[in-house]
Amino acid sequence: MSTIARVQGREILDSRGNPTVEVDVELSSGHTGRMMVPSGASTGRFEAWELRDGDMNRYRGKGVSKAVAHVNSELAEAIVGQNAFDQELIDRMMISLDGTSNKSRLGANAILGISFAVARAAANAEEKPLYRYLANRYLTGGASLNIPLPMVNIISGGLHAGKKLDVQDFLAVPVGADTYPRALEMLSSVYWKTQEIINERGYVGWLLADEGGFGPSLQSNEEALELLVSAIERAGLRPGEDMAIALDIASSHFYDPGKDTYELQSEGRTLHAGDMIDVLERWCGLYPIVSIEDGLAEDDWNGWRELTLRLGGKLQLVGDDLFTTNPDRIRKGIDGKAANSVLVKMNQIGTLTETVEAVNLAKSAGFSTVISARSGETEDATLADLAVGLAGGQIKIGSLARSSRLSKYNQLLRIGEQLGGAYIGRAALRR
Ligand SMILES: C=C(OP(=O)(O)O)C(=O)O
Numbered sequence: 001m002s003t004i005a006r007v008q009g010r011e012i013l014d015s016r017g018n019p020t021v022e023v024d025v026e027l028s029s030g031h032t033g034r035m036m037v038p039s040g041a042s043t044g045r046f047e048a049w050e051l052r053d054g055d056m057n058r059y060r061g062k063g064v065s066k067a068v069a070h071v072n073s074e075l076a077e078a079i080v081g082q083n084a085f086d087q088e089l090i091d092r093m094m095i096s097l098d099g100t101s102n103k104s105r106l107g108a109n110a111i112l113g114i115s116f117a118v119a120r121a122a123a124n125a126e127e128k129p130l131y132r133y134l135a136n137r138y139l140t141g142g143a144s145l146n147i148p149l150p151m152v153n154i155i156s157g158g159l160h161a162g163k164k165l166d167v168q169d170f171l172a173v174p175v176g177a178d179t180y181p182r183a184l185e186m187l188s189s190v191y192w193k194t195q196e197i198i199n200e201r202g203y204v205g206w207l208l209a210d211e212g213g214f215g216p217s218l219q220s221n222e223e224a225l226e227l228l229v230s231a232i233e234r235a236g237l238r239p240g241e242d243m244a245i246a247l248d249i250a251s252s253h254f255y256d257p258g259k260d261t262y263e264l265q266s267e268g269r270t271l272h273a274g275d276m277i278d279v280l281e282r283w284c285g286l287y288p289i290v291s292i293e294d295g296l297a298e299d300d301w302n303g304w305r306e307l308t309l310r311l312g313g314k315l316q317l318v319g320d321d322l323f324t325t326n327p328d329r330i331r332k333g334i335d336g337k338a339a340n341s342v343l344v345k346m347n348q349i350g351t352l353t354e355t356v357e358a359v360n361l362a363k364s365a366g367f368s369t370v371i372s373a374r375s376g377e378t379e380d381a382t383l384a385d386l387a388v389g390l391a392g393g394q395i396k397i398g399s400l401a402r403s404s405r406l407s408k409y410n411q412l413l414r415i416g417e418q419l420g421g422a423y424i425g426r427a428a429l430r431r
């Protein structure tokens with residue numbers, strides 16, 4: 001029997017030392033499933049609500065005891081006795097029990113924990129790895145399974161590194177690797193060459209930022225781009241051919257809605273959307289950039305349309321805060337020709353069912369997808385299985401340091417072995 005017999009939530013700590021939710025689900029067969037819920041820092045305004053204790057929601061260090069209490073009472077009462085294979089039914093039940101449009105009453109962290117713990121328990125009941133269970137359930141048309149192309153944080157700025165730089169993520173993309181293990185080897189060497197250059201040039205700085213990337217005190221965003229290209233070259237790789245660059249500008253976090261301007265503080269510049277696009281275009285001409293996330297702010301739909309018109313033909317333009325993994329917002333982007341790629345963060349929307357809906361919607365419009373971790377993570381490796389099982393194409397987990405990131409990178413190595421080395425590589429970029 002695959003009836004849900006017991007649901008147990010608890011508070012655990014995440015990679016920033018903040019409390020987060022963990023959920024265990026046990027079936028009447030004795031099979032179990034666990035999920036540890038991630039947590040963002042540069043959160044979008046339209047995300048599902050992470051319920052934290054006290055009046056100051058999202059305040060760092062605040063507990064999640066209310067969310068855990070909801071797991072153990074109202075939510076548990078509703079789903080105990082349900083069939084664990086009825087994922088959609090269970091997710092819809094939790095959504096309607098919450099009753100709000102953003103899961104703020106019971107907490108998206110509580111709901112997500114149960115949703116994925118149920119899927120994990122169901123996969124265990126079928127004695128299948130999670131990625132296989134997800135693929136059998138959600139991938140139609142016999143799509144083949146492979147390891148996604150990783151984009152890996154090397155240098156951090158923005159809210160993840162004390163705002164030393166405006167741009168949040170300078171990432172390396174191993175476009176020239178033909179296997180996933182080779183991709184990791186190349187990335188590791190770029191990571192360490194970056195540290196070597198940081199030391200040589202005597203930059204003062206944080207050792208590691210939230211996602212394990214370097215957070216040196218650089219003078220400008222372009223200096224970080226130049227540093228990354230130097231590290232790629234010093235690793236014996238050809239910039240653009242072996243190793244390309246992706247950026248997460250996370251521009252919602254330096255956008256001033258009152259003035260409708262983007263405040264590039266590290267460069268002392270105030271820009272309108274059109275000027276911001278000029279800057280991005282200039283960078284793309286000078287550096288081997290293949291992907292830009294959140295180049296403009298989360299509600300700057302007109303700016304996004306112009307950005308897509310001007311750069312969308314040659315570049316992947318990923319919406320994170322813009323879409324918040326929300327099918328309604330993704331539909332708006334598709335209809336309005338804003339962006340050509342969706343960043344998928346399961347806790348931005350709050351259930352497995354809606355995450356699948358977001359991915360399928362993006363794919364149906366020819367948008368690429370990047371399955372993404374949060375800046376607050378745990379040792380949970382569900383993300384790796386999700387990226388493979390939904391044929392996500394690309395994955396963004398953070399840097400290669402810190403176990404909260406490595407649990408996923410290493411899980412992809414194991415899954416890769418089971419898939420006979422199948423790796424999507426640069427084909428995932430589709431342009
Ligand atoms: C992973 C990200 O950051 P956070 O989890 O802080 O939103 C991101 O912006 O893509």
Ligand SMILES: [Mg+2]
Pocket residue numbers: 248250293294320321343
């Ligand atoms: Mg982002």
